[in-house]
Amino acid sequence: MTSATVLTAVYPGTFDPMTLGHEDLMRRASQLFERLILAVAAGHHKNTLFSPDERLEIAREVALRYPNVEVIAFRGLLRDFVQQHGGKVVVRGLRAVSDFDYEFQMAGMNRKLMPDVETVFLTPSDQYQFVSGTFVREIAKLGGDVSQFVSPSVSARLADRVAKQASQP
Numbered sequence: 001m002t003s004a005t006v007l008t009a010v011y012p013g014t015f016d017p018m019t020l021g022h023e024d025l026m027r028r029a030s031q032l033f034e035r036l037i038l039a040v041a042a043g044h045h046k047n048t049l050f051s052p053d054e055r056l057e058i059a060r061e062v063a064l065r066y067p068n069v070e071v072i073a074f075r076g077l078l079r080d081f082v083q084q085h086g087g088k089v090v091v092r093g094l095r096a097v098s099d100f101d102y103e104f105q106m107a108g109m110n111r112k113l114m115p116d117v118e119t120v121f122l123t124p125s126d127q128y129q130f131v132s133g134t135f136v137r138e139i140a141k142l143g144g145d146v147s148q149f150v151s152p153s154v155s156a157r158l159a160d161r162v163a164k165q166a167s168q169p
Contacts, residue, residue, distance in 0.1 A: 021128035
């Protein structure tokens with residue numbers, strides 16, 4: 001690597017919703033790599049609460065504080081996205097031992113598909129170890145307070161979405 005080479009990392013996820021744990025990993029990864037792409041997946045395999053455009057908007061709002069972070073939508077194979085954007089590293093978060101098996105398998109498959117790309121695992125800061133988008137969505141849907149798990153703007157969006165869904169027959 002020369003001084004002219006920019007090391008690009010890709011942090012993929014559905015980010016539904018963007019939690020403080022995601023923000024924590026984004027902040028820390030942005031300090032490790034010259035360029036970090038937050039790759040917001042379409043979420044074809046998940047039942048998302050927010051649309052891809054809404055998740056992009058939320059992620060872009062959160063990423064404004066980090067000048068070397070870009071937020072880009074993607075669908076399809078992560079390999080294609082990483083190669084298209086010149087990525088050399090995939091950043092993944094590990095909250096607990098239960099995440100490890102799935103992430104380890106995915107990293108192995110990604111290595112087969114992208115032999116020149118490394119996977120780097122980051123663990124969230126202590127206060128975010130057990131925060132997940134799934135938990136946050138469930139708590140919000142059941143009327144709980146999610147303000148300790150998401151930024152104020154995300155909390156407001158969650159409250160609005162849950163209220164709209166509750167008013168629909």
